[in-house]
Every structure is written in structure tokens, then in C-alpha cells.
Amino acid sequence: MIDLWVVGLSIAYIVLIGLLIAPNIGLFLTWIHRKLGARMQWRIGPPIYQPWADVIKLLSKELIVPETAHRATFLLAPLLALATVILAFLIMPFVGRTPLAFVGDVIVVIYLMSMPALAAMIGGSASGNPYAAVGVQREMTLIFSYELPFIMAALVPILKARSLKFIDIINYQLGNGPLVFTISGFLAFVVMVMVMQAKLALPPFDIPEAKTEIIAGPYVEYSGPLLALFKLAHAVMLLVVACFVSNMLLGGLIVSDWSSYVVILTDLLLIAVKILVVIIIAAFIRFYNPRLRPDQAFGMFWKTITFIAALALILSFVPIPYF
Amino acid sequence: MSGLITWARIKSPWLFHFNSGSCNNCDIELLDALTPRFDVERFGILLEGSPRHADVLVVTGIVNRQTLPRLKRIYDQMPNPKIVVALGTCATSGGIFSEGYNIAGPVDKVIPVDVYIPGCPPRPQAIIDGIVKALAKIQALRGGKR
Numbered sequence: 001m002i003d004l005w006v007v008g009l010s011i012a013y014i015v016l017i018g019l020l021i022a023p024n025i026g027l028f029l030t031w032i033h034r035k036l037g038a039r040m041q042w043r044i045g046p047p048i049y050q051p052w053a054d055v056i057k058l059l060s061k062e063l064i065v066p067e068t069a070h071r072a073t074f075l076l077a078p079l080l081a082l083a084t085v086i087l088a089f090l091i092m093p094f095v096g097r098t099p100l101a102f103v104g105d106v107i108v109v110i111y112l113m114s115m116p117a118l119a120a121m122i123g124g125s126a127s128g129n130p131y132a133a134v135g136v137q138r139e140m141t142l143i144f145s146y147e148l149p150f151i152m153a154a155l156v157p158i159l160k161a162r163s164l165k166f167i168d169i170i171n172y173q174l175g176n177g178p179l180v181f182t183i184s185g186f187l188a189f190v191v192m193v194m195v196m197q198a199k200l201a202l203p204p205f206d207i208p209e210a211k212t213e214i215i216a217g218p219y220v221e222y223s224g225p226l227l228a229l230f231k232l233a234h235a236v237m238l239l240v241v242a243c244f245v246s247n248m249l250l251g252g253l254i255v256s257d258w259s260s261y262v263v264i265l266t267d268l269l270l271i272a273v274k275i276l277v278v279i280i281i282a283a284f285i286r287f288y289n290p291r292l293r294p295d296q297a298f299g300m301f302w303k304t305i306t307f308i309a310a311l312a313l314i315l316s317f318v319p320i321p322y323f
Numbered sequence: 324m325s326g327l328i329t330w331a332r333i334k335s336p337w338l339f340h341f342n343s344g345s346c347n348n349c350d351i352e353l354l355d356a357l358t359p360r361f362d363v364e365r366f367g368i369l370l371e372g373s374p375r376h377a378d379v380l381v382v383t384g385i386v387n388r389q390t391l392p393r394l395k396r397i398y399d400q401m402p403n404p405k406i407v408v409a410l411g412t413c414a415t416s417g418g419i420f421s422e423g424y425n426i427a428g429p430v431d432k433v434i435p436v437d438v439y440i441p442g443c444p445p446r447p448q449a450i451i452d453g454i455v456k457a458l459a460k461i462q463a464l465r466g467g468k469r
Contacts, residue, residue, distance in 0.1 A: 034364070043362035049334065050367055056331035057378070062402035064375065215372035223375040223402040 017094075018086040026235030027051035029242070029279050036283040051235065058228035066221050068128030077123025078222070078229035084115035085236040092243050093166050095255050095271065104164045106248075110154060113199065113240060116233050117143055120208070123230075124218025135217025138294055139201075139208035145301035146198045146205075152309035153191040156184050156316045157248045170252030178251030183323050187312035189249045194305050196241045196278070197285055198297070200234070204289040205297055242278040250274045332378065332404070333458045335367040339377030339401065343394050343428070345384025348444040349411035353381060356447035363451060366458075374400040379457065382436075385413040385420045386428030398434045406457045408438045410450065415439040 030051045038045025065071055088109050093101065121139050124132035157179050158164060161172035179185030198205035209217035219230055246253050253271045257263040292300070315323050338357075342350055357363055357370055371377045374397045386394055398407070409430040412418040417429045430436050437460055440453035 038359075038362070038364060041359040043359045044365050045362070046364050046367060047334075050364075053331045053334035053367060056327060057335045060328040060331065061378075061404070064400075064402050211372045216376065219376075220373050221375055227376060 014090060018090050022086055022089045022236050022239060023232050026232070026237075026239040027055065029238045029275075030235045032276070032279055033238070033283045033286065036280065037287045040287050051231075055228050055231060058231065059225050061224035063224045063226060064221075066127060066129070069221065070126040070128070073126035074123060074221075075226070077119045077126060078226045078233065080122070081116040081119035081233035082229050082236070084112045084119070085233050085240050088112035088115075088240045089236060089243065092240070092247060092253075093170065094243065094253055095268070101165060101167055105166055106154065106158060106164050106169070109166075109240075109244060110151065113237075113244065114143065114147065116237050117199065117201075117208075119233070120218040120230070123222065123226075124220075127218075127221035129220045131214045131216075131220045132218050134214050135208045135220070138210075138214075139218060141294065141298060142198055142205065142207060145298045146195045146305075149191050149301060149306045149309040150195040150199075152306070152313050153188040153195070154248060156188040156312050159313075159316050160185075166247050166252075170247060170254050173251045174254065174256060178249065180249045180251075181322070184312045184315035184318075185249055187308050187315065189245070191305055191309045191312065192245050192249065193278075193281055193285070194301075196245065197282060198301070199241060200237060200282070202282060202286045204285070204292045206291055207294050207297055210291055238279065238282075239275070242275045242282075245278050246271075246274040250277070329462065332461050336379050336406070336454065336458060337369045337371045337377050338379045338381050338454075339371055339374045339397070340381045340383070341394060341397055343382055343384045343390040343414070343430070344387040345411065345413060349383035349414070352444040352447055353383065353410060353450060356450040361447050361451060363454075366451075366455075368454065375402065377401055378404075379406045379408060379454065380434075381408045381410050382414050382430045383410045385417055385423070385426055386430055386433055387423075387425045388427050389425075391427040391433060394430075394433055404461075406437045406461070407434055408440060408453060408457055409436045410440050410453070411445060412441055412443040415441050418443065 028051075031046065031048055034050065035045045065074055091101075091105050091109055091112070117139055121136045124136040124139075157169050160179060161169040163169060163172070173179055180189045201208055209219060214220075219227065222230060243253060251274070253274060255264055255267040340350070340353060355361075357368075374380070380398060380401060382394065384390075398405075407430070409415045413420060414428070414430045417426060420426055421429070427433065438453050438457040440449055442449055445453070
């Protein structure tokens with residue numbers, strides 16, 4: 001018999017953390033991206049409320065379903081994107097504890113993180129627009145090229161900690177220091193940063209939605225509230241990817257001791273710093289690089305980045321400290 | 324609630340640029356207004372590639388018989404509420420081409436126009452001022468459907 005208290009608390013957790021906190025942090029991180037880009041171009045940039053204004057405006061606009069679209073699929077794809085990224089955020093430990101932890105949560109999160117791209121592909125192909133079709137095809141090729149090095153890089157912390165649970169990987173790093181300070185961990189970090197850029201479809205890998213070539217790729221026909229859901233999913237995805245990299249390689253997002261206020265404060269500060277470091281690296285790559293041609297990007301992933309990931313995987317077996 | 328929506332609409336106008344047979348001077352000036360020098364992202368203005376994402380339709384050039392159906396179609400593709408800005412002398416009145424044999428415009432003969440920005444071409448400052456006037460119009464209408 002399921003306790004009603006547990007059900008109520010779980011629903012409260014999902015609503016509070018998943019639907020209120022995660023999108024707001026995600027939108028704040030997108031603002032950091034836009035502001036940093038503006039400062040790099042010597043301009044002032046958007047005010048801090050800009051992402052919220054964009055989302056509220058899109059939510060208030062008219063929803064158009066094109067005649068050529070498959071109605072149900074077209075309407076459900078953005079919901080799928082947002083729901084999967086929020087679930088990924090809920091499963092991952094954010095301040096060291098999550099009620100949803102289970103054996104194998106790393107695998108589930110890796111799967112959930114590829115869902116927004118799949119949702120964009122589903123929605124794009126359901127919209128019946130030729131530009132969307134080209135975008136879907138590019139997105140698919142990009143997924144095929146980055147998933148292999150991504151999983152190889154994610155295997156490095158899994159093999160080091162000998163566990164498929166986030167909590168175990170974080171505890172291993174609490175004992176032995178963050179994995180990014182080892183050679184294999186650093187190589188895995190480099191791979192993950194590049195894959196992160198492709199997963200978020202940011203330059204130099206914004207090939208699927210290249211604005212100057214195919215307008216907006218899979219999102220071409222989306223308007224109003226549905227586009228707002230995709231924007232929110234993208235914002236939460238920014239947070240999810242930063243949390244994933246921090247948990248796997250940067251020592252984890254954890255408050256190590258809940259009894260002392262000093263430790264809680266310093267650890268919360270460390271959590272913010274870790275997420276911001278990942279986000280700022282992504283912003284620098286995004287604003288200092290032009291878009292790669294599809295074949296260049298796929299070649300880069302299959303040759304260079306897969307090679308680095310394989311090297312990291314092999315080095316992680318070397319039984320010497322700092323390897 | 325409607326106050327919040329009006330605020331969001333004013334703070335986040337996304338442009339879609341349509342050239343209905345312009346000589347490209349107005350287009351160049353519009354792109355100039357969107358460069359980091361003028362930094363219109365301060366006001367939340369972004370250039371969008373798809374009319375489905377846009378709030379403001381910026382039309383340059385006389386509307387000729389070739390572009391007439393396209394302009395109508397793009398206007399219909401934009402989700403409500405939408406604003407139309409006629410940019411440049413040709414778009415506002417037809418200019419020196421107003422008596423041409425292939426003219427179907429100016430723009431306000433085809434679709435309802437909210438703001439006219441005259442000039443051949445208008446300066447980027449004038450374009451930004453025009454967009455701001457369009458936003459003041461949203462404020463006056465309180466975000467109601469047109």
C-alpha cells in the first residue's frame with residue numbers, strides 16, 4: 001500500500017523543483033549566455049528579465065498548426081522535450097541528494113539528455129515543412145556523430161567509481177578529488193564540453209537550426225506557446241548538461257555536511273561556481289566560433305573527438321594516481 | 324495578467340524582414356541598425372528567420388506584382404498579435420516608382436500598416452525610433468488583437 005504522504009511529497013517535489021526552480025535557473029543561464037555574448041561584442045546586451053519576457057510573450061501569442069502537419073505529433077513534441085529534460089534534472093543530484101536516485105540513474109539521464117533532440121526531430125518531421133525536413137536530417141546525423149564519444153567519456157567516471165549511480169560517483173570524487181584533475185578525467189571533460197555544444201545545438205555545431213541556411217531547422221513551423229516550450233526545454237537543457245558535467249567530472253554538486261552553516265554556504269557557492277564554469281566555457285566556444293559545415297563537424301566528431309574519448313577510456317584503466 | 328502580457332510584448336519584439344522589391348538600400352540600413360554598434364538587443368529586438376516566430380513584420384520596397392502574393396502569405400503566416408512596419412519611402416508611398424506599370428503597392432494597400440518610417444533610406448536611428456513608436460502603440464492598445 002502506497003503511503004499518501006509519499007505521493008503528496010513527490011508531487012510537491014516535482015512541481016516545486018521541476019516546474020518552478022529548474023526553468024527559472026535555466027532561463028537565468030540563457031541570460032548569462034546572451035549577456036556574455038553582448039559583452040564580447042562590446043555592447044550592453046539584454047536586461048536580466050529578457051528570457052522571461054520572451055517566454056511570456058511567446059506563451060501569449062497565437063498557436064498556428066500548419067495544414068500539412070500531423071496535428072497530435074506536432075502538438076506533443078514540445079511537451080516531450082520539456083518533460084524529458086525536467087525529468088533528467090529531477091533524477092540528478094543537485095545539492096547532493098535526490099529522492100529519485102536508483103541504480104543506473106546515470107544511464108537513464110544519458111538517455112533523457114538525447115530526448116530533446118529526438119523531440120525536435122519528431123516535431124520537425126511532423127510539421128511537413130521542407131526546411132524542417134533538412135534540419136531533422138542534419139540533427140539525426142549530428143546525433144549519430146556525437147553520441148558515441150559522449151558515452152565513452154561518460155564511461156570514464158563510471159569505471160573509476162565502479163558504479164552507475166550519481167551518488168557513488170560523487171562520493172568517489174569526494175574521497176579522491178574531482179576527476180577533472182586526472183589525465184583521463186580531463187580528456188573526458190574536453191570531450192564532454194564539445195559534445196555539450198552539439199547537444200545544445202550551439203555554434204560551432206548549430207548545424208540543425210542554422211538560421212542563415214535553413215531558417216530555424218525543425219522549429220520553423222512552431223509558433224507561440226509551442227515555441228515557448230521548446231525555448232524552455234532548451235534553457236533547462238543548458239542547466240541539465242551543466243549539472244551532468246559537474247556531477248560526473250567536476251566533483252559533483254553536493255553539500256557534504258548539512259550540520260554546519262559554513263560548510264553549507266561554501267558548498268552552495270561551489271555548486272554555483274561549477275555550473276557557471278561549464279556555462280561560461282560553452283558561451284566562449286559559442287561566441288568565438290563560426291558554424292562548421294556538416295561534413296566538417298561530423299568528421300571532427302568521428303576522428304578527433306572519438307579518438308580523444310578512446311584515449312581517455314584507455315588511460316582510465318592505468319592503475320597510477322592522476323591517470 | 325494582461326499588464327504582464329503587454330509588458331512582455333513590449334520588451335521582446337522579434338523582427339521578420341521582408342524585401343518586397345526594394346533597391347536594397349533600406350535592407351542595408353535595417354541590417355546596420357541590427358549591428359552591435361546600435362545594440363538593439365538592449366530592447367529585446369532580435370531578427371528571426373521564420374515569420375512564425377516573429378512579432379513585427381518589417382517591409383521594405385514597393386510591393387510589385389511578383390511579391391504581392393508572397394507578402395500576403397507571409398503576413399498570414401505570422402501569429403497574432405502582429406505589427407507591420409513600412410520601412411523607407413517606397414514602402415510608405417511608392418516614392419518615385421508610384422506610377423510604375425508593375426506596382427501593386429504601397430504596403431498599406433495590401434496589408435494594414437502600423438508604423439511608417441520614411442527616408443531614402445532611413446537612418447538606423449530613425450528605424451529604431453520607428454520600432455519604439457510601434458511598441459508605444461502596443462502599450463496604447465494594451466495588447467489587444469487587431
